[in-house]
Amino acid sequence: MARSALSRDEVLDTAAALVREHGPAALTMRRLAAELGTAVTSIYWHVGNRESLLDALVSRTVTDLGTIRPRGTTPTERIVSVARSLRRALRERPHLVAMVHERGLTERMFLPAQRALAHEAHAAGLRGAHAARAVRALQFQVVGYVLVERNRERAPAQSPAEEELWREEAAGSDAELARALAAPIDTEALFVDSVRALVDGLLAGASGDTGDGAVGRGPYSL
Template sequence: MTSQPSSPKRALTRDAVLDAAAAMVKKDGPRALTMRKLAAELGTAVTSIYWHVGNRESLLEALVERTVADLGEIRAQGRTPAARIVSVTRALRRQLRGHPHLVAMVHERGLTERMFQPATQALVHEVHAAGLRGTRAADVVRSLLFQVVGFVLVERNRERAPVQYPGDEGLWDEATAEHDPALAKGLTGPPDPERLFLLSVRAMVDGLLGPAPR
């Protein structure tokens, strides 16, 4: 019996190299990415990797550029200015949560502002649509960006070091909760990040779009 001819090996491309490198970084972080491991993952020689993307530093730079581009344009959704602004913050949080190691690489290379540009541009447009201008509009945009980034950092910290956040059952009782059992129960249970994020951002947006403070 004659053996069937094997299928031709798929040609290696720059995009394929970047796809594999991005997957490795997303799984284990930038430090785990080596040219030798990447070549093994792709079933090719290290020299082929160098030919397509250059050295490791060039590869990391290409990943950063691609990450910034992949984050893409953020489109607001909703019928009211407040709802549309909240939708932008939610989209930015999803992006940051979905690419933690790649986002860290972007930050390390000083391209954070560029990475945030699509979300910032969307917020500027919606804040203008809400009737705000000038310094007050800038303060609103930056306050919301700080809220999103700070929230994501807290989430990531809890995930990376859960031992630092043990159960709070022993910390809250009727006395420490000032005789508010519902509050004690709420503080004892695990937090719902999505609900807390929406609660805090909606409150911020309502306050920031209201009358200017004295």
């Protein structure tokens, strides 16, 4: 029996969950209706056709990434917190982020995070092109890191694996290095280390060179 009450938000929540787990191709109106225990006509009433539903999911994804807020007491802590939040948001929504990119809204999606980073760059004493380079460098660091993570996760099993290769080097001149590289990767800790190192380098020139204004272009689809 079809359910009697349904909200637009519930439809979008369920649709987003389907896309996150199975990709956009799995999102059909019939499957969505089955997940919600309602009639297909009810889905159309709340969100329109499938293209309208996809547009609504894209709009919601853009809005969600606008909720990132810095945390911490120093510019470095706050910048790292933005980077961590952005990485987590991208990791949780790969298919949705790809849909945003396909609709030409990537720059709009990243704008709130850029604004937050720019604010913290100003708080740290960076201005003009130097601040712009810092924002772009951090943005590329986050997106590039997520791309590498996803590629590693989707890669076929390697034989021998990295751990096995470095285990063979454990008797060399730097056994501690070999053991560390043979150990599983703590991707969160590695990410924080890399962002902190980048931030330290960027903020070290806060009162110095303002650069030539050369900045990169935005990131691409995950």
